[in-house]
Amino acid sequence: MTKYIIRRLLWMIVLLFGVSFVTFIIFYLLPSANPALLRAGHAPTAALIKAIEHQLGLDKPWYVQYLDYMKALVLHFNFGYSYFYNTAVRTMIFNRLPATISLALGAAVIWLVSGIIIGTISAVRPRSRFDRFSMGAALVAISAPPYWLGLVTLFLFSTSVGRFPIFPGAGSYVPLTQNPLHWFTGLILPWLVLAASFAAIYARLLRGNLIEVMSEDYIRTARAKGVPERRVIVRHGIRSAITPLVSAAGVDIGVLLGGVILVESVFSIPGIGNLAYQSILVGDLPMIQGTVLIGAFFIVAMNLIVDIAYAFIDPRVRYS
Amino acid sequence: MRSTTERTGMRRAWRFGLTLVVGIAAVAIAGCGSSSSSSSGSVKMVKGGTATILWTAGGIDSLDPGYWYYQTDYSDIEQPTQRTLYSFTDQGTDPVPDMATALPTITDGGMTLTIHIRPNIHYSPPLQNKTVTSADIKYAMERCFLASVGNGYAEAYYSKIVGAPASPMATLPNMAGLQTPNPTTLVIKTSVPVGVLTDANALALPCTVPVPAYYAAKYDKGATSTYGQHEVFTGPYMIQGAGSGTIPSSGFSPTKNMVLVRNPSWVRSTDPLNPAYFNQIVFKGEYDPTVASRETLTGAGMISGDYAAPPTSILQQGLTSSEKSQFHILPSGGNRYISLNTTIPPLNNIDVRKAIFSVIDKNALRLTRGGPTLGTIATHYISPILQGFQQAGGVAGPGYNFDTDPNGNLALAEQYMKMAGYKTGKYTGPALLTIADNTPPASNTALAVQSELATLGFKLNFREVPHATMYSKFCLVPKSKVAICPSLGWGPDFFDAQSMIDPVFNGKNIVPVGNTNTSQANNPTLNAAMDAAEELITPTARAAAWGKIDDEVTAEAYSIPWLWDNEISFASKNVHLTNWKFNGNAPDYTTSYLTKG
DSSP, X not given: OHHHHHHHHHXXXXXXXXXXXXXXXXXXXXXXXXXXXXXXXXXXXXXXXXXXXXXXXTTSOHHHHXXXXXXXXHHHOOOOEETTTTEEHHHHHHHHHHHHHHHHHHXXXXXXXXXXXXXXXXXXXXXXXXXXXXXXXXXXXXXXXXXXXXXXXXXXXXXXXXXXXXXXXXXXOXXXXXXXXXXXXXXXXXXXXXXXXXXXXXXHHHHHHHHHHTTSHHHHHHHHTTOXXXXXXXXXXXXXXXXXXXXXXXXXXXXXXXXXXXXXXXXXXXXXXXXXHHHHHHXXXXXXXXXXXXXXXXXXXXXHHHHHHHHHHOTTXXXX | OEEOOSSOOOOEEOOOOSOHXXXXXXXXXXXXXXXXXXXXXXXXXXXXXXXXXXXXXXXXXXXXXXXXXXXXHIIIIIHHHOOOSEEOOSSXXXXXXXXXXXXXXXXXXXXXXEEEBOSSOBOOTTSTTOBOOHHHHHHHHHHTTBTTTTOSSHHHHHTTBTTOOSXXXXXXXXXXXXXXEXXXXXXXXXXXXXXXXXTSGGXXXXXXXXXXXXXXXXXXXXXXXXXXXXXXXXXXXXXXXXXXXXXXXXXXXXXXXXXXXXXXXXXXXXXXXOOXXXXXXXXXXXXXXXXXXXXXXXXXXXXXXXXXXXXXXHHHHHHTSGGGGGEEEEEEEEEEEEEEOTTSTTTTSHHHHXXXXXXXXXXXXXXXXXXXXXXXXXXXXXXXXXXTTTTTTTTTOSOOGGGSOTTOOHHHHHHHHHHTTOTTXXXXXXXXXXXXXXXXXXXXXXHHHHHHHHTTTOOEEEEEEOHHHIIIXXXXXXXXXXXXXXXXXXXXXXXXXXXXXHHHHOGGGOOSSSOXXXXXXXXXXXXXXXXXXHTOOSHHHHHHHHHHHHHHHHHTTSEEEEEEEEEEEEBOTTEEOOEEEEETTEEOTTTOEEEEO
C-alpha cells in the first residue's frame, strides 16, 4: 500500500508538471491577451509595451520563460505576479482558498449525508410516497441551474433582499477564524444551493445501485443467516452500492475545490472560482495559470484519496 | 484617452440630487467627524456614517496613482484619498485649483507654466510630519515615465515637457522642464505650447498626485513598482491600516474589499473641493450585478459601484416604480462606435464606408443595450458634455446625407455601393474579419451589426472573443488585419475634445501594438490640423478647432459613432447621491451624504 501511495504521489507530480506545461503553452505561446498590455495602463504606446515586456522578461525565448516560471514555482512556491491586480498570484490564491474550501467541503457534507439518506430510504422503499416525492424533487434540483437557484433563495430568504428574511445573504461570508458563528450562518444558503443538485444526483445514483445490490445473492444469504435487516442494508448493501459515489465524490469535490464560480459569484464569496472568472475576463494569464494549477492539484489529490479510500470501503480492492 | 469598457464608461463628474439646494448649502457648511445632522426642507443631512459600495467587476485596478486611469480608479480611490494639482468640482467642466493655489501662470508664449502649491499639506501616516512639496509633484510626474509604473497617458500629454523621455524608461528620467525653485513652486517648461497643460486639464490627472521621492524611490525599483502597497495619502480619506507603512489585506484586497477611513492629516480648510461627509467608505467585492443592484436599492447607506448601468431587468423595474428617484441618468461623456479598417479592401473605399454608415440602424443598436435610457444617438464623436460639441453640430451633428436616418437607409446605402463599383448595390467580395466582444450587451450589439451588414450583402468572418482579447490581440493590433470592430467605445480624459479625437484618428498614433487608431485613419491634412489644434492654448479656439476636425473625420466615415453613453448610478433611499461630471458622472463619494426623514 505504501509503495502504491508513493508511486501515485510521484505520478501526481509528473501530472502537475504536464498541466503546468500545457497551461503555459496555451497562455504564453498562444496568449489570448498580452500580459504587458495589462500592465501598461489603458492607452499604452508601443514603446511602453516593449519596455514592460522587457522588464517582465516576456521577450525571452518561451523555454527560458517556462524554466524561470517552474524554477520560481518549485523552489519558492512562487506562482508569478498578476499584472492586472498588481500583486503576487500566490497571495491572491491563498487568501481565497479558505473560502472555497469552506464552501466546497461544507456543501459536500450536506450532499453526501442527504444524498445517502434519501437514496437509501428510496431504495429500501421503492415506489413508496417518499420515494416518488424525493425522486421527483431530485429531478427538480438537478434541473435548477445553481445561478438561478442562488438568486431565488437570496430573493426569498436572505436578510438583505429576501421576502422572508431568515439567512444572511450575499457578501456575508467571514473567515472561520474571524467569527465561527458568522462563518456558519453566512454559508448556509450557499451550501444548500451548491449541495442541492449534487444531493439529488447522488440520491438517484445510490438508489439505483442499492436496489440492484439488494437483489444480489450475498444479501439473500445474509438475510437467510438471520442478520438483522438494518445491518444487511448498512454493512452489506450500502457498503457495496456506495463505491461509485465515492469515486464521483472525489472528482466532484476536487473540481469544486478548484473554484465554484457561479455560487461564489451569486453569494459574493471571495473564493478561487470568482478569482478565476474575473481573471479570465481580463486575460490575467499568470492568475489564470495559478488557478488552473491549483484546480488540477485538487482534482489529482482527491482522486488519489478516493483510490486509497476504495481499499478500505471495498475489501475486494487491494493495491499491491 | 481611454477605451470605453463594459464595466464602466470612463471618467466623469457631476452632481445631481434629490435636493440640489441642500447639496450646495451642504458644501458650504461641510465638516467631518462623528455623525451629526442638519436639515433643509423635509430632508435632513446626516454628516458622518458609513457608505457601502458593492463591486461587481473587480473594483480598482491598482493602488498606484501613476497607474490609475479607469473610471473606478478615479471615483473609488483617487478622488477620496488623493489630491491632484488641479481638479474639477462636481458639476464643473473647467479645472480648478486643488493642490495648487491658482491656475497656472502662463508666460513665454504658452511654453512656461508657473504653479504655486498650497503650503502645509501633510501626508497621511506614517509621513504625517512631512509636508507636500513641489519636488514631490516633480517626482510623481517623472515616475509616470517609468516602465515599472505602467502609466498610460504620460507620453500623450507630458512628452513635450523639456527633458521628457521619448519612451518609458527603466530608470527615473530627470526632466529639466520640471523645475522646483522653492518647495511651493513648480515651473513646467515645454518645447512647444501644449494646450492641455496651459488649460490645466492634463494637470488634473493622477500623475500630479504628490509622491515623495525620499519615501517611494525604493518601491519604484524592480520590474513593477510596489509603491501602491505603501502609499501615502493627501485626500480626506486613507486606506484603513495604511498608517503602518504597508497596506494590510483588511484595508485592501484586490477585487475583495477596500475600507477608507478618515485621513488624520487632512484639513478641510485646505481642501476647497471635498466636503467628505462620510466617516467611512466601505467597498465590498465580487458581487453579482443583480444582487448588488437589488441590495443597493433596498438597503441603507449604499451607492452603486463599478458598473455603468444596472442589469436591464433591475433598471426597468426601478424606473417604473417608487425607486425611480433613486436613479441618476446622466451623460457619461463617452461614445460607442463601429470601427472600419481603412487599409482593408473594400473598406479603403470611402463610398463603401459611407454605404455601411447609411445602412446601420443606430436605434436598433441602442435597443440592444437597453434603449434610450442608455444614451443619445450619436451623430459625431465629441459627446454632449465636452467642449467642441456644439461646434461640431450638437445633437443634430454635421448633417451628412449618409447619417440622416437613425433607423438606417438601405436604399441610400445601395446607391453608395453602386458608386463604389458594386453594380447591384450589394457587396460581392470575400468575407470580412469581424471581431466582437463576447459579453452582453456588446455581443448583442455586434450581432445586430452583423445582420444589418448582411442586408448590403456583406459576409462576415464573425468572431466573438473576451473583452480584453478583443483589444489586446485583435482590434488594437494592426497586423491582425481585423476589418470591422463593432464593439468599441472611447471616453474622454477631460472636457477638452482632443482626447476624444486625436488618439483615434491621428495617423501618428498608428502603432504595432496598443493601436488606438483602429481604423488606421491617416489623412495628412487632418493629421496636420490635429497637430496644430494640440498647440492652441485658448479654450474657445480649441473648441472650434476640435469641433471642425470632428466634422471632418465624420465625413470620412472612418468609423460609425452610434451612441453617446449615459451613466446610470443609483443609491439607497437614505443617500443624497451626487455625481462627478469629470469622471463620466460616476458617483461622487466625497460630496454624497446620508439623509434622514
